[in-house]
Amino acid sequence: LTIEGELRQGLDNDEFEPFFQPIVDLDTGEIAGFEALARWRKPDRGLIPPIEFIGVAEQTGLIREIDAVVLASAWKSLASAQEAVAGKKGRSTKPLFLSINIAAENFVDMQLVANVRKLLGTAGFDPSLLKLEITESGLINSPEIAYRVLTELRSLGVSIALDDFGTGYSSLSYLHRFPIDSLKIDRTFVNALASSDRSRAIVRTIVGLGQSMSLKVIAEGIEEESTADMLREMGLQYGQGYHYSMPVGRASMQQMLLGGG
Ligand code: G
Ligand code: G
Ligand code: MN
Ligand code: NA
Numbered sequence: 001l002t003i004e005g006e007l008r009q010g011l012d013n014d015e016f017e018p019f020f021q022p023i024v025d026l027d028t029g030e031i032a033g034f035e036a037l038a039r040w041r042k043p044d045r046g047l048i049p050p051i052e053f054i055g056v057a058e059q060t061g062l063i064r065e066i067d068a069v070v071l072a073s074a075w076k077s078l079a080s081a082q083e084a085v086a087g088k089k090g091r092s093t094k095p096l097f098l099s100i101n102i103a104a105e106n107f108v109d110m111q112l113v114a115n116v117r118k119l120l121g122t123a124g125f126d127p128s129l130l131k132l133e134i135t136e137s138g139l140i141n142s143p144e145i146a147y148r149v150l151t152e153l154r155s156l157g158v159s160i161a162l163d164d165f166g167t168g169y170s171s172l173s174y175l176h177r178f179p180i181d182s183l184k185i186d187r188t189f190v191n192a193l194a195s196s197d198r199s200r201a202i203v204r205t206i207v208g209l210g211q212s213m214s215l216k217v218i219a220e221g222i223e224e225e226s227t228a229d230m231l232r233e234m235g236l237q238y239g240q241g242y243h244y245s246m247p248v249g250r251a252s253m254q255q256m257l258l259g260g261g
Pocket of ligand 4: 101133163164
Protein backbone atom coordinates (compact mmCIF):
# COMPACT_ATOMS: atom_id res chain seq x y z
CA LEU A 1 0.00 0.00 0.00
CA THR A 2 1.20 3.55 -0.74
CA ILE A 3 1.19 6.09 2.10
CA GLU A 4 -1.85 7.62 0.47
CA GLY A 5 -3.54 4.20 0.51
CA GLU A 6 -2.62 3.77 4.15
CA LEU A 7 -4.04 7.17 5.03
CA ARG A 8 -7.24 6.30 3.16
CA GLN A 9 -7.44 3.02 5.05
CA GLY A 10 -6.73 4.83 8.33
CA LEU A 11 -9.65 7.15 7.67
CA ASP A 12 -11.94 4.25 6.79
CA ASN A 13 -10.92 2.48 10.01
CA ASP A 14 -11.30 5.57 12.16
CA GLU A 15 -7.64 5.63 13.23
CA PHE A 16 -7.23 9.42 13.63
CA GLU A 17 -7.78 11.01 17.01
CA PRO A 18 -6.98 14.23 18.84
CA PHE A 19 -4.48 14.71 21.64
CA PHE A 20 -5.00 17.72 23.88
CA GLN A 21 -2.55 20.33 25.16
CA PRO A 22 -3.82 22.74 27.82
CA ILE A 23 -3.83 26.49 27.18
CA VAL A 24 -3.45 28.27 30.48
CA ASP A 25 -4.66 31.66 31.70
CA LEU A 26 -1.31 33.14 32.74
CA ASP A 27 -2.82 35.29 35.51
CA THR A 28 -4.72 32.57 37.32
CA GLY A 29 -2.77 29.50 36.22
CA GLU A 30 -6.07 27.81 35.35
CA ILE A 31 -6.74 25.87 32.18
CA ALA A 32 -8.72 28.06 29.79
CA GLY A 33 -8.89 25.64 26.88
CA PHE A 34 -7.07 22.97 24.92
CA GLU A 35 -5.34 22.80 21.57
CA ALA A 36 -6.22 19.58 19.77
CA LEU A 37 -3.37 17.94 17.86
CA ALA A 38 -3.91 14.99 15.54
CA ARG A 39 -2.46 11.54 16.12
CA TRP A 40 -2.70 8.46 13.92
CA ARG A 41 -3.26 5.29 15.93
CA LYS A 42 -2.05 2.76 13.41
CA PRO A 43 -2.55 -0.86 14.49
CA ASP A 44 0.85 -2.13 13.34
CA ARG A 45 2.83 0.94 14.41
CA GLY A 46 1.25 2.55 17.44
CA LEU A 47 0.76 6.27 17.81
CA ILE A 48 2.12 8.30 14.90
CA PRO A 49 2.81 12.03 15.36
CA PRO A 50 1.59 14.60 12.81
CA ILE A 51 5.04 15.34 11.45
CA GLU A 52 4.99 11.89 9.84
CA PHE A 53 1.67 12.17 8.05
CA ILE A 54 0.37 15.76 7.80
CA GLY A 55 2.62 16.55 4.82
CA VAL A 56 1.40 13.62 2.71
CA ALA A 57 -2.14 14.20 3.89
CA GLU A 58 -1.87 17.77 2.62
CA GLN A 59 -0.40 16.73 -0.72
CA THR A 60 -3.14 14.16 -1.31
CA GLY A 61 -5.97 16.35 -0.05
CA LEU A 62 -6.86 13.75 2.60
CA ILE A 63 -6.04 16.36 5.25
CA ARG A 64 -9.51 17.78 4.70
CA GLU A 65 -11.12 14.59 5.93
CA ILE A 66 -8.59 14.16 8.72
CA ASP A 67 -9.20 17.72 9.95
CA ALA A 68 -12.97 17.13 9.90
CA VAL A 69 -12.69 13.86 11.84
CA VAL A 70 -10.27 15.26 14.42
CA LEU A 71 -12.39 18.39 14.88
CA ALA A 72 -15.60 16.45 15.48
CA SER A 73 -13.90 14.00 17.80
CA ALA A 74 -12.09 16.70 19.81
CA TRP A 75 -15.26 18.75 20.20
CA LYS A 76 -17.19 15.70 21.45
CA SER A 77 -14.42 14.55 23.79
CA LEU A 78 -13.98 17.96 25.37
CA ALA A 79 -17.73 18.33 25.89
CA SER A 80 -18.11 14.92 27.47
CA ALA A 81 -14.99 15.36 29.63
CA GLN A 82 -16.37 18.61 31.00
CA GLU A 83 -19.72 16.97 31.63
CA ALA A 84 -18.10 14.07 33.46
CA VAL A 85 -15.96 16.43 35.55
CA ALA A 86 -18.95 18.61 36.42
CA GLY A 87 -20.81 15.45 37.46
CA LYS A 88 -17.99 14.32 39.74
CA LYS A 89 -17.50 17.76 41.24
CA GLY A 90 -21.22 18.27 41.68
CA ARG A 91 -21.13 21.66 39.95
CA SER A 92 -20.55 23.04 36.51
CA THR A 93 -17.16 24.48 35.73
CA LYS A 94 -16.07 27.33 33.50
CA PRO A 95 -16.54 26.29 29.85
CA LEU A 96 -13.25 25.64 28.09
CA PHE A 97 -12.39 26.56 24.54
CA LEU A 98 -11.12 24.20 21.87
CA SER A 99 -8.40 25.42 19.54
CA ILE A 100 -7.71 23.27 16.51
CA ASN A 101 -5.41 23.33 13.48
CA ILE A 102 -7.06 23.64 10.10
CA ALA A 103 -4.87 23.06 7.03
CA ALA A 104 -4.68 25.44 4.08
CA GLU A 105 -6.39 22.87 1.85
CA ASN A 106 -9.68 23.59 3.63
CA PHE A 107 -9.81 27.16 2.39
CA VAL A 108 -10.61 26.48 -1.26
CA ASP A 109 -14.35 25.81 -0.94
CA MET A 110 -17.22 25.90 1.57
CA GLN A 111 -16.93 22.30 2.84
CA LEU A 112 -15.30 23.38 6.10
CA VAL A 113 -18.14 25.81 6.76
CA ALA A 114 -20.66 23.01 6.21
CA ASN A 115 -18.74 20.70 8.57
CA VAL A 116 -18.56 23.32 11.30
CA ARG A 117 -22.21 24.23 10.90
CA LYS A 118 -23.19 20.57 11.24
CA LEU A 119 -21.02 20.16 14.31
CA LEU A 120 -22.50 23.21 16.02
CA GLY A 121 -25.96 21.88 15.24
CA THR A 122 -25.40 18.46 16.76
CA ALA A 123 -23.39 19.18 19.91
CA GLY A 124 -24.64 21.58 22.54
CA PHE A 125 -21.56 23.73 22.73
CA ASP A 126 -21.12 27.47 22.45
CA PRO A 127 -19.61 28.36 19.01
CA SER A 128 -17.49 31.09 20.56
CA LEU A 129 -15.59 28.31 22.36
CA LEU A 130 -14.31 26.99 19.04
CA LYS A 131 -11.09 28.53 17.75
CA LEU A 132 -9.72 27.52 14.37
CA GLU A 133 -5.96 27.90 13.99
CA ILE A 134 -4.84 28.80 10.53
CA THR A 135 -1.51 29.77 9.04
CA GLU A 136 -0.90 32.39 6.42
CA SER A 137 -0.22 29.72 3.84
CA GLY A 138 -3.89 28.84 4.11
CA LEU A 139 -4.82 32.25 2.83
CA ILE A 140 -2.28 32.80 0.08
CA ASN A 141 -3.49 30.66 -2.80
CA SER A 142 -7.09 31.66 -3.12
CA PRO A 143 -7.55 34.71 -0.90
CA GLU A 144 -11.06 35.52 -2.16
CA ILE A 145 -12.45 32.11 -1.24
CA ALA A 146 -10.45 32.06 2.00
CA TYR A 147 -12.01 35.43 2.88
CA ARG A 148 -15.50 34.03 2.26
CA VAL A 149 -14.79 30.91 4.31
CA LEU A 150 -13.47 32.93 7.25
CA THR A 151 -16.32 35.42 7.08
CA GLU A 152 -18.89 32.58 7.08
CA LEU A 153 -17.16 30.92 10.01
CA ARG A 154 -17.17 34.17 11.94
CA SER A 155 -20.87 34.60 11.25
CA LEU A 156 -21.39 31.19 12.88
CA GLY A 157 -19.75 32.63 16.00
CA VAL A 158 -16.49 30.71 15.66
CA SER A 159 -13.19 32.50 16.24
CA ILE A 160 -10.06 32.45 14.11
CA ALA A 161 -6.47 32.38 15.34
CA LEU A 162 -3.40 33.12 13.24
CA ASP A 163 -0.94 30.36 14.19
CA ASP A 164 2.87 30.61 14.24
CA PHE A 165 2.45 34.39 14.20
CA GLY A 166 5.55 36.31 13.25
CA THR A 167 7.15 33.63 11.10
CA GLY A 168 5.25 34.26 7.88
CA TYR A 169 6.32 36.78 5.32
CA SER A 170 3.42 39.18 5.51
CA SER A 171 1.56 38.56 8.76
CA LEU A 172 0.39 42.13 9.05
CA SER A 173 -1.20 42.15 5.64
CA TYR A 174 -3.28 39.10 6.62
CA LEU A 175 -4.31 40.75 9.86
CA HIS A 176 -5.36 43.74 7.87
CA ARG A 177 -7.42 41.83 5.33
CA PHE A 178 -8.95 38.87 7.15
CA PRO A 179 -11.35 38.61 10.12
CA ILE A 180 -8.92 37.31 12.75
CA ASP A 181 -9.55 37.21 16.54
CA SER A 182 -6.38 35.79 18.05
CA LEU A 183 -2.65 35.58 17.51
CA LYS A 184 -0.50 32.65 18.53
CA ILE A 185 3.06 33.88 18.99
CA ASP A 186 5.40 31.38 17.41
CA ARG A 187 7.48 29.39 19.87
CA THR A 188 10.80 30.48 18.37
CA PHE A 189 10.23 33.95 19.89
CA VAL A 190 8.94 32.53 23.17
CA ASN A 191 11.87 30.14 23.62
CA ALA A 192 14.40 32.91 23.13
CA LEU A 193 12.80 35.40 25.56
CA ALA A 194 15.34 35.03 28.36
CA SER A 195 18.36 35.18 26.09
CA SER A 196 17.40 37.68 23.44
CA ASP A 197 16.52 41.37 23.68
CA ARG A 198 15.20 41.15 20.15
CA SER A 199 12.76 38.38 21.03
CA ARG A 200 11.50 40.40 23.98
CA ALA A 201 11.00 43.39 21.72
CA ILE A 202 9.11 41.29 19.18
CA VAL A 203 6.84 39.71 21.80
CA ARG A 204 6.16 43.11 23.37
CA THR A 205 5.24 44.47 19.97
CA ILE A 206 2.86 41.60 19.26
CA VAL A 207 1.19 42.09 22.66
CA GLY A 208 0.75 45.80 21.88
CA LEU A 209 -0.65 44.98 18.48
CA GLY A 210 -3.09 42.57 20.09
CA GLN A 211 -4.20 45.16 22.61
CA SER A 212 -4.76 47.88 20.06
CA MET A 213 -6.64 45.58 17.70
CA SER A 214 -8.58 43.78 20.47
CA LEU A 215 -7.04 40.44 19.60
CA LYS A 216 -6.41 37.66 22.07
CA VAL A 217 -2.74 36.74 22.24
CA ILE A 218 -1.48 33.27 23.09
CA ALA A 219 2.17 32.31 23.59
CA GLU A 220 3.19 28.86 22.35
CA GLY A 221 6.14 26.78 23.49
CA ILE A 222 6.50 27.85 27.14
CA GLU A 223 9.00 25.42 28.62
CA GLU A 224 9.99 27.19 31.84
CA GLU A 225 8.32 29.02 34.70
CA SER A 226 10.64 32.00 34.20
CA THR A 227 9.33 32.38 30.64
CA ALA A 228 5.75 32.30 31.89
CA ASP A 229 6.65 35.00 34.44
CA MET A 230 8.13 37.25 31.77
CA LEU A 231 5.13 36.77 29.51
CA ARG A 232 2.72 37.57 32.33
CA GLU A 233 4.63 40.77 33.08
CA MET A 234 4.42 41.68 29.40
CA GLY A 235 0.64 41.39 29.57
CA LEU A 236 0.14 38.06 27.78
CA GLN A 237 -3.23 36.45 28.54
CA TYR A 238 -2.70 32.84 27.55
CA GLY A 239 0.15 30.40 27.25
CA GLN A 240 0.82 26.79 26.42
CA GLY A 241 3.84 24.54 26.34
CA TYR A 242 5.66 21.62 27.91
CA HIS A 243 6.02 23.61 31.16
CA TYR A 244 2.31 23.00 31.67
CA SER A 245 1.84 19.75 29.81
CA MET A 246 2.67 17.78 26.71
CA PRO A 247 -0.29 17.00 24.47
CA VAL A 248 -2.16 14.09 26.12
CA GLY A 249 -4.90 11.64 25.22
CA ARG A 250 -8.55 12.02 26.03
CA ALA A 251 -8.49 10.17 29.36
CA SER A 252 -5.52 12.17 30.69
CA MET A 253 -7.18 15.38 29.54
CA GLN A 254 -10.23 14.54 31.62
CA GLN A 255 -8.00 13.60 34.57
CA MET A 256 -6.25 16.97 34.27
CA LEU A 257 -9.60 18.76 34.52
CA LEU A 258 -10.62 16.70 37.50
CA GLY A 259 -7.40 17.65 39.28
CA GLY A 260 -7.82 21.40 38.72
CA GLY A 261 -10.18 23.84 40.49
O1 G B 1 1.70 17.61 17.83
P1 G B 1 2.89 18.13 17.03
O2 G B 1 3.71 19.10 17.80
O3 G B 1 3.79 17.04 16.56
O4 G B 1 2.27 18.83 15.71
C1 G B 1 3.09 19.16 14.64
C2 G B 1 2.40 20.01 13.64
O5 G B 1 1.29 19.33 13.04
C3 G B 1 1.86 21.31 14.21
O6 G B 1 2.51 22.35 13.54
C4 G B 1 0.41 21.32 13.91
O7 G B 1 0.05 22.58 13.36
C5 G B 1 0.20 20.22 12.91
N1 G B 1 -1.03 19.54 13.23
C6 G B 1 -1.29 18.83 14.36
N2 G B 1 -2.53 18.36 14.36
C7 G B 1 -3.11 18.79 13.20
C8 G B 1 -4.43 18.65 12.64
O8 G B 1 -5.34 18.04 13.20
N3 G B 1 -4.64 19.22 11.43
C9 G B 1 -3.68 19.91 10.78
N4 G B 1 -3.98 20.42 9.61
N5 G B 1 -2.45 20.07 11.29
C10 G B 1 -2.15 19.54 12.49
O1 G C 1 2.20 24.57 14.57
P1 G C 1 1.65 24.47 15.93
O2 G C 1 1.83 25.72 16.69
O3 G C 1 0.21 24.00 15.98
O4 G C 1 2.51 23.38 16.66
C1 G C 1 2.18 22.81 17.84
C2 G C 1 3.33 21.88 18.08
O5 G C 1 4.19 22.37 19.10
C3 G C 1 2.86 20.52 18.51
O6 G C 1 3.59 19.61 17.77
C4 G C 1 3.27 20.45 19.96
O7 G C 1 3.58 19.12 20.35
C5 G C 1 4.50 21.34 19.99
N1 G C 1 4.75 21.91 21.29
C6 G C 1 3.83 22.21 22.22
N2 G C 1 4.41 22.75 23.33
C7 G C 1 5.73 22.81 23.06
C8 G C 1 6.85 23.28 23.81
O8 G C 1 6.75 23.75 24.94
N3 G C 1 8.05 23.19 23.20
C9 G C 1 8.21 22.68 21.96
N4 G C 1 9.43 22.63 21.45
N5 G C 1 7.17 22.22 21.22
C10 G C 1 5.94 22.30 21.77
MN1 MN D 1 -1.41 25.24 16.56
NA1 NA E 1 -0.33 24.84 13.82
